[in-house]
Amino acid sequence: MAKNDSTLPLTWNALLDSLDLLARPTVEAARAGAVPSARVATVEDHLADTAAFCAAYGVEESLTANCVIVKGRGGGQDIHAAVLVLASDRADVNRAVKKHLGASRLSFARHEDTEELTGMTSGGVTPVGLPDGWPVLIDPAVAALDEVLIGGGVRTAKIIAAGRELAELPGAEVVPVAQ
Numbered sequence: 001m002a003k004n005d006s007t008l009p010l011t012w013n014a015l016l017d018s019l020d021l022l023a024r025p026t027v028e029a030a031r032a033g034a035v036p037s038a039r040v041a042t043v044e045d046h047l048a049d050t051a052a053f054c055a056a057y058g059v060e061e062s063l064t065a066n067c068v069i070v071k072g073r074g075g076g077q078d079i080h081a082a083v084l085v086l087a088s089d090r091a092d093v094n095r096a097v098k099k100h101l102g103a104s105r106l107s108f109a110r111h112e113d114t115e116e117l118t119g120m121t122s123g124g125v126t127p128v129g130l131p132d133g134w135p136v137l138i139d140p141a142v143a144a145l146d147e148v149l150i151g152g153g154v155r156t157a158k159i160i161a162a163g164r165e166l167a168e169l170p171g172a173e174v175v176p177v178a179q
Contacts, residue, residue, distance in 0.1 A: 012039035023153025025129030048155035061087035072106035089178035
């Protein structure tokens, strides 16, 4: 059943009631019990980017989080990880993330690589349903929110979830990664 959040002009449905709105890996994670209290709403593709979404719906960037995929090398092997920071912040990839992952070099993954590796659409990547074994570095400011908006794995869906539930995702670590 739909739930309207009084602060957002969107119709929010329980995640498990609207799996058809999400990327396949996100669906699989939700079915496995990830983010049990999460809700999902549809958005227009042209409003998927955080700045456009926040402007259109009057949402503060400090209530939304961006998930970026990084790749690099460390310890003689390839590293892939997700970094989740508030949209009002920037991920400190060159210092905090690189150091935490023990990477000798690290960069943002290309959109094509992100889509191939995650099964999600760039501009909608979510920490819910990332590949097994990937570190998911969540900034403490995100983990502390009772409700935070994130992508749905596709550009046409947004998920609202508790930060503490995101911190319980497989591979998740709450680490200061914002600058």
